[in-house]
Amino acid sequence: MSKVIKFLQGNEACVEGALMAGMRFYSGYPITPSTEIAELSSEKLPKVGGKFIQMEDEIAGIAAAIGASLTGKKAMTATSGPGFSLKQENIGYAAIAEIPLVVVNVQRGGPSTGLPTSPGQGDVMQAKWGTHGDHPVICLTPDSVKETFDLTIRAFNLAEKYRTPVILLTDEITGHMREKIEIPEVSELEIYDRVMPEKGADYKAYRLDEGDLVPKMAPFGSGFRYHVTGLMHDETGFPSNSTENADVLIKRLMGKIEANKEDIITYEAYETDDAEYLILSYGGTARTAKAAVKKLRAEGIKVGLFRLITVWPFPEEQVRALSEQVKDILVAELNFGQIKLEVERVVKGNANVRLCGKANGEILTPEELMKAFKEVL
Template sequence: MTARLMQGDEACAEGAIAAGCRFFAGYPITPATDIAEVLARRLPQVGGKFIQMEDEIASMAAIIGASVGGAKAMTATSGPGFSLMQENIGYACMAEIPCVVVNVQRTGPSTGLPTSPSQGDVMQARWGTHGDHPIIVLSPFSVREAFDLTVRAFNMAEKYRTPVILLMDEMIGHMREKVELPPPETIEVVERVITSVPPEWYKAYENTPSDVPPMISFGQGYRYHITGLFHDERGFPTQRLDEIDPWIARVFRKIERNLRDILIYETDQVEDAEVVVIAYGATARSARHAVRLAREQGLRVGFLRLSTIWPFPERIVAEVAERIHRVIVPEMNLGQLALEVERVVGRRKVIRVGKANGEMIAPREILDAIGRG
């Protein structure tokens, strides 16, 4: 495939198609609308379906319904819409319905700055819906990675029967960049595990050895029940602790035991570093720029770029922090993932470089923090 200029939102949409997404429901919102526009055109071309719903609550509901019907499904929104989706994201967690939710972050709170980037939804992506639940959140730093992580998001959603959140930001969503997409035959696409037992044996929420019970879509002769209530292995409501506790343990376990697959990150020059910059999303670009400038000045600075931000990759963060004095965490908020870094690195100094005014953090600002003792 040849190199071309592509927007992050478009790469996300194409990644969805490549991953096998065949249903999209969404509601117009800057800066995520471009994803809907591309998929409105592209999905029917591949036999998939697009629908513009009446709001984001309905969009989130519709993709869950479609996923239950057997389609790989996605929605895309930004802050205000993401807030509205939270209840049904929780439903997808509780009912273990695979789906991908894209949030192209803009500056908030409220309507904020609709056309400006932000990373203000990091904690909302983790804890936005009520109740305890695991969640996977990926955050791309380039147009190419928007494509790659969308594919990975679908793969993880299907593999682990869970909603996956792709946390983009306006900068990556609207930016155009030279990109070469991988040839379709080289892209790993994961399909959900379908049950092989006859209907009378099927338990939609069985405690299987893999911790991920096989799924079957509606209309296939397996008539089971799905609910947002706590449920037994067959999906029927329960209040029995001996049924609730194993469920909670299993849904956390299915993520925790697969961290090797789920956690995506990249380290650069951390071996001899005295200072490490940890960044994700668009800010990782400023950070890498700053690290290069610092190295040119002879400073021993390393870089850890996180593509998976939830579950928080605490082992690698602790590891790179072990031999150093200072960690710098730039993010387009006033310190959200920095809280996790602080939790993990013990007594090492964590310097936050935060900005929540719609401006991207400039390399110079990170360089200053590196220079600061």
């Protein structure tokens, strides 16, 4: 059977991917430029026996999704900048209580209400540090409609596998752009489903099996009566004020991501083998960067592109290795240097790090980027 070819928006591809990954619950609040995700979810979920609910605000949108996830349903909520700010407290809740969840942020221009219908990439650091306290973060960012589909599935898989909220950080460019996409058969996809614990008299909700960093999760209603809290808790799930216990828990929460970086981190290295210069970019802006790299290569300049697909955890080792090879790294992003700071941190002075950024609602053009690039020559 031939593959289904569709012409979809990034936001639509997100929903198609989510459904294939097994999403059966969506709760959210309307906000530009993410609303198509809610609209399409409301249309498609009841057709597969899933549930959609438009909640009274952004906070309730994520709260209901966490509640649904606790009953064993794969759950998602989507928003944009202002709503992402409102969701932060419960992102932290999902992190400490280890509730699988996908949070989509279709980035627009900020701060505040900012530029609702224009792209931005100013929420990269908020995706990492937006909620209070130290906490693990997985954040993925696609550069195309097809990759939005793929990464939505991956976001669900990682959320379930590591019992953590996963942030799919798209932007108005990829969210609203339409492209050709081949939709695969579900059987061709790798779908990760939650692992149930075994029943037993000594059941403990957050106990780890030998060698594991992630406890198995039972849905509410399945006969395991356990307690879930946003307080520091011990392996039983009940609150604990013990500093020794808090130390164990927070280190495990951070450690489960750190120890699995190889599994979580993905990136694209384009024309980097012989590169003397590097452009580093991500999301919709990486398309501008790739166009610029092609044009610069055509002029005989040995430049490559490093594209972040996983933003958090940051691909430190890969970027550091390239920094030993190239003279200059130009970071292209729609903000005033959020990832540039991170690149500076990891390259430790190995290479010059520069920024080509803006945050006025326009996307970077290849010409702008080439001009900024050539300043180094």
